[in-house]
Amino acid sequence: MPAPLKLMVATDFSERSDRALRRATLIAREVEAELSLIHVVDEDQPRRIVEAERNNALAILHEQVSTLREMDGVSCMSRVVIGTVFGGIVQATREESPAVLIIGPHRRQELRDLFMGTTAERTIREVSCPVLMTNGPPVAPYRKCVLTTDCSDGSRRALGAADSLGIAPGAISSLMYVFDAPVLRLAMSYTLSEHEKTDYLDDERREAMRHLVEFAAKLSIKQPTLIVRQDKSTPASEILAAAEEQSSDLIVVGTRGASGFTRLLLGSVAEEVLRRARCDVLAVPPGSLG
Structure with a gap:
């Protein structure tokens, strides 16, 4: 046992x-x-x-x-x-x-x-x-959970570790990936028409969803709702906005590995989420459970 x-x-x-x-x-x-x-x-x-x-x-x-x-x-x-x-x-x-x-x-x-x-x-x-x-106020078991990922191997290990804990067994899970649209950040982006910008964003969103689907297939988490959002400000802001919109009571975020210089850093996304979140946050090192 x-x-x-x-x-x-x-x-x-x-x-x-x-x-x-x-x-x-x-x-x-x-x-x-x-x-x-x-x-x-x-x-x-x-x-x-x-x-x-x-x-x-x-x-x-x-x-x-x-x-x-x-x-x-x-x-x-x-x-x-x-x-x-x-x-x-x-x-x-x-x-x-x-x-x-x-x-x-x-x-x-x-x-x-x-x-x-x-x-x-x-x-x-x-x-x-x-x-x-x-x-958040601890009044009931977790109901809705946002799992964040950058689709990296470290993120996969962190989410696997979080899932194996089983601390939110009845929660509905959403798996979220924030994608960048670098062309729109360029100084020359004003030369694009609105139609071209829309087409570009649609292409980037489809590619992000493809990555997320492939990533989700490697997880043991059962049928999470997949969410992709454009990074319009910071990834952490998009994560927090999504959690608010879904009335989530838990956010799961991976931290950087605890070796060498990176031991001194949480990672900007995890740090910002921890500082600003109104709901609970589970911060998971990639190798925390083996």
């Missing part, structure tokens, strides 16, 4: 973290997963304060675990890690190897984010497992 799915929830006991915990509980009940609650106490404080915060955190976690077990029927454990918020979460994922790390919504502090990046983005860059950012 296969081991149950392990979901790790990083919590600082804030309202944002409560949202992550509620979503994790919904998933755990639906797919019979185990929860692991992680709280990090900042080590850069006097020892007596660290110990006091650790003891307080243990008491809160004990109460949360008891509630989850008794009221929700969810298998659950917890631990406190001493370190930096970023480093403590990464350490916990390395030691426990969860299938998914679940975190609260992105805290938008634009000036700080611009120069330092958020804890969420730093964590997603470093951990090897998928990360679920819970932006």
Whole structure:
């Protein structure tokens, strides 16, 4: 019998973290997963304060675990890690190897984010497992999911990993590809008539759909709705617009591989989606599940 799915929830006991915990509980009940609650106490404080915060955190976690077990029927454990918020979460994922790390919504502090990046983005860059950012209200299991792709092998591996998690078993899936129309970006594009522009876009759209159909045939995902959209601003903006139009409650986006220089980068599309999405986002490294 296969081991149950392990979901790790990083919590600082804030309202944002409560949202992550509620979503994790919904998933755990639906797919019979185990929860692991992680709280990090900042080590850069006097020892007596660290110990006091650790003891307080243990008491809160004990109460949360008891509630989850008794009221929700969810298998659950917890631990406190001493370190930096970023480093403590990464350490916990390395030691426990969860299938998914679940975190609260992105805290938008634009000036700080611009120069330092958020804890969420730093964590997603470093951990090897998928990360679920819970932006939307966790009131029901996922109903509609947008799967994004650039039709690359890395994207195929990421979507395969996401599908194998099974965290949205009843959701209706759409597979989306954003295509470029480079001729229309050229300085000389004004020389084209409206009819020529329409014909050109139709050709590009048909070619994009052909690529998407071929890509979808290699996936194990059952009969997703195929969507192609022209990149009129940024790919992330098109993804977010499509998610809004379809009332999707989950977006799945692949990140760049975690090796060499690319380890420092999320990829502009994934980063923009994570920062701006109103619904939940599952960020999946290409090799996260093997």
